Amino acid sequence: MPWIKREKAEKIKEWFPSIKITQYKDNIFLEIEKKEVKNLLKFLKESPDYSFKMFIDFTCVDYPLHNPRFQGVYILYSPEFKERIGVKTWATDDSLPTITDLWKGAKWAEREAYDMFGIKFEGHENLVRMFMWETYPYFPLRKDFPKEGIKDTYLPSLNEPEGSYPSHDYDPYHTAIPTLEDLEITQKARMPEKKAQIVLNWGPLHPGTHGTIWFIFDLEGETVKNCEIILGQLHRGIEKLSEDITYTQVIPYTDRMDYISAICSNVAYVNAVEKLLDIEVPEKAKWIRTMLCELQRINSHLLWLGTFALDLGALTIFLYTFREREKIMDIIEGIAGIRLNSTYMRIGGVRMDLPEGALDVINHFIKDFPSKIKEYEDILTKNRIWLKRNIGLGIIKEEDVYDYGITGVVARGSGVPYDIRMLDPTDAYDKVDFEIPLGTVGDCYDRYLVRMEEMRQSLEIIKQCVKKLQELKDDKYLATDNPYVLPTLEETFNSIEAMVKDFNLRIYGEQAPEGEIYSSGENPRGELGFYIVSKGEGKPYRLRIRSGAFYNLQIFPELIKGRTVADAVVLLGSLDPVVGETDR
Amino acid sequence: MAIIGGNNGIILTTVEEVLSWGRRNSLWPVSIGLACCAIEMMHTAASRFDTDRMGIIFRGSPRQSDVLIVAGTVVNKVAPMLKLIYDQMPDPKWVISMGGCSSGGGPFPTYSTLQGIDRIIPVDVYVPGCPPTPQALLWGIHQLQKKIKAKQEGKELKEIPVRTPKASFPVKG
Numbered sequence: 001m002p003w004i005k006r007e008k009a010e011k012i013k014e015w016f017p018s019i020k021i022t023q024y025k026d027n028i029f030l031e032i033e034k035k036e037v038k039n040l041l042k043f044l045k046e047s048p049d050y051s052f053k054m055f056i057d058f059t060c061v062d063y064p065l066h067n068p069r070f071q072g073v074y075i076l077y078s079p080e081f082k083e084r085i086g087v088k089t090w091a092t093d094d095s096l097p098t099i100t101d102l103w104k105g106a107k108w109a110e111r112e113a114y115d116m117f118g119i120k121f122e123g124h125e126n127l128v129r130m131f132m133w134e135t136y137p138y139f140p141l142r143k144d145f146p147k148e149g150i151k152d153t154y155l156p157s158l159n160e161p162e163g164s165y166p167s168h169d170y171d172p173y174h175t176a177i178p179t180l181e182d183l184e185i186t187q188k189a190r191m192p193e194k195k196a197q198i199v200l201n202w203g204p205l206h207p208g209t210h211g212t213i214w215f216i217f218d219l220e221g222e223t224v225k226n227c228e229i230i231l232g233q234l235h236r237g238i239e240k241l242s243e244d245i246t247y248t249q250v251i252p253y254t255d256r257m258d259y260i261s262a263i264c265s266n267v268a269y270v271n272a273v274e275k276l277l278d279i280e281v282p283e284k285a286k287w288i289r290t291m292l293c294e295l296q297r298i299n300s301h302l303l304w305l306g307t308f309a310l311d312l313g314a315l316t317i318f319l320y321t322f323r324e325r326e327k328i329m330d331i332i333e334g335i336a337g338i339r340l341n342s343t344y345m346r347i348g349g350v351r352m353d354l355p356e357g358a359l360d361v362i363n364h365f366i367k368d369f370p371s372k373i374k375e376y377e378d379i380l381t382k383n384r385i386w387l388k389r390n391i392g393l394g395i396i397k398e399e400d401v402y403d404y405g406i407t408g409v410v411a412r413g414s415g416v417p418y419d420i421r422m423l424d425p426t427d428a429y430d431k432v433d434f435e436i437p438l439g440t441v442g443d444c445y446d447r448y449l450v451r452m453e454e455m456r457q458s459l460e461i462i463k464q465c466v467k468k469l470q471e472l473k474d475d476k477y478l479a480t481d482n483p484y485v486l487p488t489l490e491e492t493f494n495s496i497e498a499m500v501k502d503f504n505l506r507i508y509g510e511q512a513p514e515g516e517i518y519s520s521g522e523n524p525r526g527e528l529g530f531y532i533v534s535k536g537e538g539k540p541y542r543l544r545i546r547s548g549a550f551y552n553l554q555i556f557p558e559l560i561k562g563r564t565v566a567d568a569v570v571l572l573g574s575l576d577p578v579v580g581e582t583d584r
Numbered sequence: 585m586a587i588i589g590g591n592n593g594i595i596l597t598t599v600e601e602v603l604s605w606g607r608r609n610s611l612w613p614v615s616i617g618l619a620c621c622a623i624e625m626m627h628t629a630a631s632r633f634d635t636d637r638m639g640i641i642f643r644g645s646p647r648q649s650d651v652l653i654v655a656g657t658v659v660n661k662v663a664p665m666l667k668l669i670y671d672q673m674p675d676p677k678w679v680i681s682m683g684g685c686s687s688g689g690g691p692f693p694t695y696s697t698l699q700g701i702d703r704i705i706p707v708d709v710y711v712p713g714c715p716p717t718p719q720a721l722l723w724g725i726h727q728l729q730k731k732i733k734a735k736q737e738g739k740e741l742k743e744i745p746v747r748t749p750k751a752s753f754p755v756k757g
């Protein structure tokens with residue numbers, strides 16, 4: 001994504017003379033003091049010369065030795081000029097003004113910052129914890145909090161017989177787990193009083209909630225009057241963990257965030273790091289990445305289709321899509337070695353070369369798959385039940401997209417052409433032809449149509465990639481000449497220099513230059529962005545993950561108001577969140 | 585079980601044996617998917633591996649099931665809920681821990697993750713992997729069936745012998 005140009009950013013000084021502009025690569029951040037930040041954001045949003053209407057992300061960084069300690073970072077996007085900008089400010093007195101009145105999408109992001117750093121937001125409507133439970137006493141992302149938490153509860157394994165020596169080396173002391181009362185307090189904090197007849201809890205462990213999302217509905221009869229969502233039932237602390245490991249070691253964690261589209265997440269992450277480290281990726285690796293990303297996109301959309309149809313009562317589709325998914329998983333297993341969380345990408349390329357015959361298998365799949373899409377469409381697209389339950393439900397307008405920072409298929413279903421593959425082409429996306437399907441109304445049915453068409457487009461991309469890869473047979477797949485890139489296994493075993501390099505990189509990490517970068521990729525669930533702050537060490541100082549599903553889910557309570565409970569299942573299915581990514 | 589007189593259709597058995605036979609051949613798990621492992625659990629239930637042919641039918645309610653397959657990361661916040669679900673299951677009940685996360689925290693040694701579900705509920709079978717393949721989960725289920733059978737026959741499934749240190753020798757410098 002092109003960022004705002006330096007000259008254009010300098011012009012803002014006419015209105016706000018106190019801003020400082022920092023630049024790393026093409027990323028431009030404006031720094032301003034706290035009392036002016038809201039005016040600046042408002043100006044950026046409303047001025048026709050800039051019109052940064054779309055909210056992308058908000059996060060905080062902790063600098064314990066600095067006073068004030070916390071820095072807030074806003075990232076905005078201008079759909080008109082197709083450019084990004086970052087705004088930074090220091091949180092004096094550990095508090096910041098809320099911007100929920102400018103962008104509704106900031107509500108959860110601010111809650112998260114409160115949960116993780118303990119920063120107060122003046123004027124936030126209900127500042128409660130986002131992921132942890134209400135009575136949790138710590139703020140985990142602060143630098144002085146240990147990553148394994150405070151182990152103060154005696155919680156031994158029940159599998160060990162009483163009084164015996166433990167069969168393995170483990171710590172019987174554990175971090176505190178909440179009681180059911182704590183969870184009740186959490187729920188009460190979210191929905192302080194019921195306004196309608198009855199409060200219904202849906203989830204967190206319910207087959208229809210796609211993981212562990214916890215919904216609270218305030219019901220009048222069957223109609224939802226009010227809705228709240230509690231997240232954090234899969235909050236594993238990936239952001240905290242990654243502050244303690246090298247850049248390469250973060251890659252497996254990106255798999256486990258959005259586990260349905262692991263390769264896309266990998267690619268988004270390695271692209272961000274490569275931008276930070278200035279690594280040029282070999283041609284062949286770029287094409288392999290693009291091909292696998294699109295395969296994974298089909299895979300992910302198939303899972304969505306299967307479970308979505310299953311939620312609506314069509315079990316057949318579930319079995320059909322999983323039949324196809326197995327084929328794709330086999331292809332990925334053949335190439336990467338693992339079915340689901342493949343960790344196939346490396347900084348500077350891919351882990352292994354394509355095995356022999358991989359392209360033939362993919363070719364066969366491309367030939368076979370269109371008939372399968374047709375099969376699904378024959379069953380669903382004009383199915384009367386399908387139409388009745390999907391059409392007109394959950395209409396998202398264009399303003400909502402900008403307001404809530406909605407990305408991915410959900411944005412495109414509402415007719416907003418926001419696709420990182422087109423706006424900021426990484427890898428080989430600038431060399432392939434494809435179309436971006438757009439919806440017209442923005443309801444669940446549109447999102448269904450868009451995803452179906454996207455699968456076709458992905459096939460087109462894969463076709464072009466296979467053709468290109470057949471020409472690039474003997475090229476390099478890993479830029480091992482670069483000092484930051486791990487050598488291949490073969491090189492490590494056969495040359496002493498490569499071995500030393502391997503050792504250094506694995507032990508001390510990639511000594512990235514000081515700087516900060518925000519870069520994103522197009523996940524099947526929306527824009528997956530990585531904001532990396534590097535302090536010149538072998539590990540990231542702060543790694544913020546901007547999750548598409550997190551922001552997309554935020555509009556759910558708005559859309560479900562006035563609809564019935566049965567619609568909640570459909571709406572949730574069509575927004576398609578993955579809890580691993582929303583909670584991280 | 586003993587069949588008497590070749591083909592004339594009389595089977596002698598005990599009530600215990602019939603119960604055990606029935607239990608191990610119709611294991612109904614609660615379908616509780618928590619994270620990545622749940623996807624592989626779904627694959628085990630879907631078209632290719634098709635657990636239905638083994639009498640394994642995923643149920644939505646803990647009251648109808650006898651196996652709890654914990655597939656995915658259990659974070660501290662979910663731990664009390666998981667315990668609640670386990671308590672709601674009727675006896676006899678078994679627990680399969682699928683994947684590294686539920687077995688011991690997996691790749692997440694963090695402030696928010698439960699380091700092994702055996703701290704809140706007893707586990708019968710551990711299936712290693714991250715995620716375990718569907719084949720591995722099937723192996724786990726077979727292992728559980730063996731365990732149920734062994735229990736009925738009065739033997740426990742052989743366990744890894746635990747060696748305990750005898751006495752400690754204080755070393756004086």
Ligand code: SF4
Nearest residue numbers: 620656683684685714
């Ligand atoms: S064991 Fe691995 S695959 Fe399974 S839930 Fe944990 S991280 Fe995901």
